[in-house]
Amino acid sequence: MLHADILTALGTMSGTSLDGVDAAILETDGRTITRFGPSTYRPYTEAERQVLRQSLGLWPSDDIGAAERIIEETHIGIMREMGFADIAGFHGQTLAHDPSGRGTHQCGDGQRIADALGYPVAWDFRTADVRHGGQGAPLAPFFHFALAKWLNADTPIAFLNLGGVGNITWVDPSKSDPSEAGALLAFDTGPANAPINDAMIARLGQELDDGGQVAASGDSDSTIIASFMTHPYFAEMPPKSLDRDAFSALTQSVSELSDADAISTLTQAVVASVAQAVVLCPSAPAKLLVTGGGRKNNTIMQGLAAALTCEVATVDSVGLDGDMLEAQAFAFLAVRVARGLPLSAPNTTGVGAPLAGGQLAFPAKNDNKMP
16 A cells, blocks of 8 residues: 555654644655645643653663553544555653753554554654764655645745644755755744743643743743843754743742743743744745744744744745644655655754664554454
């Protein structure tokens, strides 16, 4: 089934914001996008989310059994709901990311997913890149390149994903292949929703700052923001990547502020770090297209529009689904894994040369194969 020119791929994503599992269908040959298919979302229960939060920072040698069961069972459930596909891309849940040290850890066994679904599953997308000296992140840039082609972009554009951590992809659509020198530059921008969500839960018992309303009601602390921007990470040249909790000192720095002022400060930190990231791009993008949960935060979006000279818009405004872009990305990457195509390159993860990666799991038995 994997020899057809165009494959129907199912991609899933469970991000560091720990909100739930996204699943989306994409038809692709691994180079171009043929059609966007249906998608769905399965939120984690509060009990599940609590287990996952407690597992952040853990490695395979630690006790991750409870988290692993949640990740695998929720993914199997939502993937079965989507019906049969030629191949699936299972990202799993990032619990720890330390590319210069212990490596990267995405919880969940792709073989178990394949056995349950009855068709091939691409997984473990990041390990090979880290093993070969890359950051292992971000991995969506090759998909962003295909999106720029799908949008018929004729000047450089950038995609900004604001999930738990922020990451940006600058794309030159005049290039013919994402592995080509100068086609892409991608890197993590800094914290995004993770510290805001964590503070909202701790202070107000709410999962997020809906629409950025709390941030809009407060005043950001410019001294804290200025100190935050002196972090060595922002002076590093890309590619570069971050762990979810790399800026825990930022959260500590707002502990004495009122709720509204603390959330406002954490929100302005997102804007400041993205503005610095755009400065590091090879040229100013004509447009910054924002995806992920952060695009629904009006305070962030207004802050970006004020801080940047380029047009700032949501990916939804150009006909894309900002809730499903990362799930679609791993559907796209699954086909590239099956065909031995690169997933990363020097200007996306810092790996030495364009590199294929991922593992491909075939079902050991077809008892559970869907009709």
